[in-house]
Amino acid sequence: MSIAAQSSRRVMLVPPLFDEMNRMRTMLVDVMRSLEALGVGSFLPDLPGTNESLIPLEQVTLSDWQKAIETCAAQHKISHIASFRGGVLTAANMKTAEHWIFTPAKGATILRTMLRTKVAADREAGLTTSLAELASRAGAGPLELAGNIIGPDLFAQLNAADIPDLKHQRIVRLESDSKPADGQITGSALWLRAEPDDDPAMSSAIAQDIANWIGQ
Structure with missing residues (x-):
């Protein structure tokens, strides 16, 4: 625009x-x-x-x-x-x-907020997840967070970005x-x-x- x-x-x-x-x-x-x-x-x-x-x-x-x-x-x-x-x-x-x-x-701050939103949404759906579990899954393959499918490379780079x-x-x-x-x-x-x-x-x-x- x-x-x-x-x-x-x-x-x-x-x-x-x-x-x-x-x-x-x-x-x-x-x-x-x-x-x-x-x-x-x-x-x-x-x-x-x-x-x-x-x-x-x-x-x-x-x-x-x-x-x-x-x-x-x-x-x-x-x-x-x-x-x-x-x-x-x-x-x-x-x-x-x-x-x-x-x-x-920071990238980690943005990701943490999205991970917490995912944990809360999972809880409402009757699922039990944790920040550590989601972060581990994000390092192994694409993960959907707040409607965004984030690949492991983007997750890792953002997590380290100050x-x-x-x-x-x-x-x-x-x-x-x-x-x-x-x-x-x-x-x-x-x-x-x-x-x-x-x-x-x-x-x-x-x-x-x-x-x-x-x-x-």
């Missing part, structure tokens, strides 16, 4: 991963529209294995995602990257780019988040909602912060 592609100021938005993307898609589109009103062009790529991709997710690795983001940025001559949550893990190798990062998350410390970065968090940040925004943790939702005021604030970060 691309908005105001001809603008002289442009940014690539890197989406959150898995079900967090589904919960935050409306917010990301709102951010793009707000950026357009501020004179900033933006585009939101689909990661391999997601949405209309012809590649099955179970065949995709984190390395594939990283290569895809690098290639996309190069094709569109983009030097400013705005990553959301685990999306920063896919942009970790772009050392010379300018990075705006919203509430970054938040990158990039040279040119601005980390932004919610005001309710006590972790270190370069800026804070009032808003809602949409990635924790049970259903997709939006927060127009937060989307507007995010767009304004990105526009200020890009500058003139």
Whole structure:
């Protein structure tokens, strides 16, 4: 998805991963529209294995995602990257780019949340599973988590993926988040909602912060 592609100021938005993307898609589109009103062009790529991709997710690795983001940025001559949550893990190798990062998350944190959801769903279905058992199964073959069939290579790479410390970065968090940040925004943790939702005021604030970060 691309908005105001001809603008002289442009940014690539890197989406959150898995079900967090589904919960935050409306917010990301709102951010793009707000950026357009501020004179900033933006585009939101689909990661391999997601949405209309012809590649099955179970065949995709984190390395594939990283290569895809690098290639996309190069094709569109983009030097400013705005990553959301685990999306920063896919942009970790772009050392010379300018990075705006919203509430970054480790790969293990994202997987643990999905594993816990799987354990709870199994319990409701009368099955007994544990985090350790599911992690072991994920290492041996594809595992369905929150509607996503994740292959062992992607699981292993994500589980080992820490938040990158990039040279040119601005980390932004919610005001309710006590972790270190370069800026804070009032808003809602949409990635924790049970259903997709939006927060127009937060989307507007995010767009304004990105526009200020890009500058003139």
